[in-house]
Amino acid sequence: MMTEVFGEFLGTALLVLLGNGVVAGVVLSKTKNNNAGWIVITLGWGIAVAIAAFISGNLGPAHLNPAVTIGMAVNGTLPWGSVVPYILAQFAGAMLGSLLVYIQYKPHYDVTEDTAAVLGTFATGPAIRNTLTNFISEMIGTFVLMLAILSFGLYDMPAGLGTLCVGTLVVGIGLSLGGTTGYAINPARDLGPRFLHALLPFKYKGDSDWGYAWIPVVGPIVGAILAVLVFHMF
Template identity: 65%
Template sequence: MDSSVMTQFIGEVLGTAILVLLGDGVVAGVSLKKSKAEGAGWIAITLGWGAAVSIAAYSSGYLSSAHLNPAVTLGMAMAGNIGWDLVAPYIAAQMVGAIIGAILVYVQYMPHWKETKDPATILGTFATGPAIRSYGANLISEIIGTFILVFALLSFGTGDFGAGLNPLAVGVLIMAIGLSLGGTTGYAINPARDLGPRIAHAFLPIPNKGDSDWGYSWVPVVGPMIGGALAAGLFMMLPI
């Protein structure tokens, strides 16, 4: 791995770790017992995730493209915005960063796991799950949400946001997706954001945890990758 690719690898690890630390962190704050934010609700979670994406992008965008999401990386490669040689290093870095971020959430909320007795609540601070389990419908939800994400990101690239404003727009985009579309599956829209923390949930010694719901785990991986590819395919067909 040459120095340029290594720098970008580090950027994707750092950015994705910050993304998951702040994103899963707000879920933990809202969900875990005896947290001062307990019960703050869905609005707090969507606002927190939107802010997490913006902060993560600002914190890593000088090192890499700050995709922080394998579905975004796939879409950008299909659209010709990055070389295919960067896809594997980016996705590997995003997975590493997501696991690191999840471990940091575990450390941050260390006393609260023991106080939280519901295994589903604990898993929900790490990975997504459906409001109504219907794999076909859940898959479609993740496809649609990620399609909007990647198509919007590609569209943003055609405009002039001014210096430093793009990450803010991306944060608003994440909040919009969460508020409008996130109620069905918790809007993973990012395979690394879901799979990395799910892996961390599986190996961390978390009190009161149950299983990691591997039966559902393919949905927030496959759905976003399909959605990202479809978004890039449509974008490339447009007369730009």
């Protein structure tokens, strides 16, 4: 159990380091890849998911996402006793990964006056703020993620191909569905770094947007559970 929990911690830390790292590179001032665009962000996140899963998959199931962990428990493929330790490890890993991004890009944070851009390197936010549609966006994105992950398991794939498929899936979700809310589709990836944003000092620090914070937590969990229910209708 401890090996699996460490795998969730390490994998989620790497996921957020590489995922939020590409966001920081694109949106913070005076970086080499400043303003590189949405496609760069979605590709970076997809690669982040695949790399993190390849590394942590040697230690455990590499959920790296509380919504996936809860979905797997509902599916009956994960003991419920593992859910809380996994989720705690995922949140801790997400905070560590985000802290490493902050350290990596500290000079660029110091010259970035756009407080919304700074928050965007930690947590997601809506393009147009609407509680219902923002919630539905996160729910649908995670529904697709969870349903695809379960469906990949139906196929006899060579070792590692399923992990590459998940990385590609995340790119697809980002390109097709991510433009509304930034596609958190992962409570730990959003809430852990949001806490860190609230704690860290910034020269140009804005609000951590706690009024929105529940949506990328609850929406993905609901979406993952719905995906499991639909999967069992096959």
